[in-house]
Structure formats: structure tokens, C-alpha cells
Amino acid sequence: MVYKFRVILDTEEDIFRDIAILDEDTLEDLHNAIVNAFGFDGLEIASFYTCDDEWTQDEEIPLFDTGDTPGEQKTMADYILGSTLDEENNKIIYVYDFLNMWTFFVELAAIEEPEAGIAYPDLLFSHGEMPANAPDMAFGADGAEDDLYGEFDDDYDEEDLDMFDDDYNVGGREFDDQNWN
Known part of the structure; x- marks a missing residue:
């Protein structure tokens, strides 16, 4: 089966890419497809985060094993898309480059039969120009912390x-x- 994802940059402007990838590919393969679709060099670390329907971040799935004991922590390469995401669990958050915090909302939009002659992963659609710098992220309680300072x-x-x-x-x-x- 082919998973079709919409990958949306967390910014005010509409910047997104639609990517088709096989369900037997891994989250690492999806990471590489996102890096290529958005024009990154792929030299930075990244993580996926499971989330609920409201995009509340949960479990981290890193690109590399960062645990104390090598091999103990599962990485993107250990997660098969077809076993990780489905019609009900169809959202995941992707963060690329932890210094700049490029943050993306990744949503499974469709599951279809593969098309003959298409090499997957495949960039289906591209909308919006990438900004030169990552969007500023407002961390905290939506400005409520400003009231505390006073x-x-x-x-x-x-x-x-x-x-x-x-x-x-x-x-x-x-x-x-x-x-x-």
C-alpha cells in the first residue's frame, strides 16, 4: 500500500508538501523524503513525536540512538510506517534541526494502491516557498508568563x-x- 502524507511547516504561511511512500518503509525513510521535499541538506538531527488528534506531543522517536545503552532505544529505522500509522493514528510531529527547530505537522491523508511505474517515495505536490530561517516558536503559556513578571x-x-x-x-x-x- 502507498501512504500519502501532507507535511505542513508550522508557520503562518501555507507551506506544505504532499509525499507518497510505501507502507513497508520506515520513519527514517519518511524523514529522508521530508528532508528532500523541503530542500534541507540532511546533516542535522531530527525526531518524530507521536501525538493525539489535537497535535499534543507525546513519545519521541529519534533519528539516532541517544540512550545510555547502545541498541536499547528504538530509532526511526525501527518503526515501519504500516505498523506505526493508520486511519485512526494518522498524525505525527516532525522536528528537524534542534538548534533552529523546524517543526512540521505530518498527517496521513490517504492509503491507496501503488501505481505502476512510480518510484516511491514520491513528491506529489509542493506549495509555498521555504523561508530562509525557521519560524520563531513561542514556547510557554501563550503570553501568560508576561503577566507573572509584573x-x-x-x-x-x-x-x-x-x-x-x-x-x-x-x-x-x-x-x-x-x-x-
């Missing part, structure tokens, strides 16, 4: 700092500068 603001100026002297009284215990490391 909570600790103080209005002390140089004159107010005079109220602090060299000796400190905390909880009834005296501390002076010589007790501080």
Missing part, C-alpha cells in the same frame, strides 16, 4: 535601598555580611 516588580530606587543596611534580620535571626558566602 508580579515581582518593585518600585525601589536608590534612596529606598538605604533602608537596607549591612545587617539583616530574618525570622528573628540576625545575619550580617560576614555570614554570607
Whole structure:
């Protein structure tokens, strides 16, 4: 069978590639197809992440074994597409180059019979130009962390700092500068 994926760059602009690949190929083969489809050099590390229908990231599937014991951690080469993704579990997240964090949403769009004379993987469709740099990712609680910073603001100026002297009284215990490391 042929798996047809839509691979969407996580950016405001519509930038995606449609890729057809055999169900007996591995996630590493899909990684290579994505790298080629988007014009990367393939020299950076990458990982797939399982996810739910809302794209909530779950288990990492790395390109290379990064575990403490060699051979203990499964890699992309160990996951056959037909055993990993299907009509119900049809989404996976792909991250390429962990310094720049190129992030893609990969969705299985169709499962079809292979076409005679087609070499797989096959780039079916390309839409949008790749930006020169990876899109900025907003990590955190959607701006809510900005509200927290104001909570600790103080209005002390140089004159107010005079109220602090060299000796400190905390909880009834005296501390002076010589007790501080």
C-alpha cells in the first residue's frame, strides 16, 4: 500500500508538501523524503513525536540512538510506517534541526494502491516557498508568563535601598555580611 502524507511547516504561511511512500518503509525513510521535499541538506538531527488528534506531543522517536545503552532505544529505522500509522493514528510531529527547530505537522491523508511505474517515495505536490530561517516558536503559556513578571516588580530606587543596611534580620535571626558566602 502507498501512504500519502501532507507535511505542513508550522508557520503562518501555507507551506506544505504532499509525499507518497510505501507502507513497508520506515520513519527514517519518511524523514529522508521530508528532508528532500523541503530542500534541507540532511546533516542535522531530527525526531518524530507521536501525538493525539489535537497535535499534543507525546513519545519521541529519534533519528539516532541517544540512550545510555547502545541498541536499547528504538530509532526511526525501527518503526515501519504500516505498523506505526493508520486511519485512526494518522498524525505525527516532525522536528528537524534542534538548534533552529523546524517543526512540521505530518498527517496521513490517504492509503491507496501503488501505481505502476512510480518510484516511491514520491513528491506529489509542493506549495509555498521555504523561508530562509525557521519560524520563531513561542514556547510557554501563550503570553501568560508576561503577566507573572509584573508580579515581582518593585518600585525601589536608590534612596529606598538605604533602608537596607549591612545587617539583616530574618525570622528573628540576625545575619550580617560576614555570614554570607
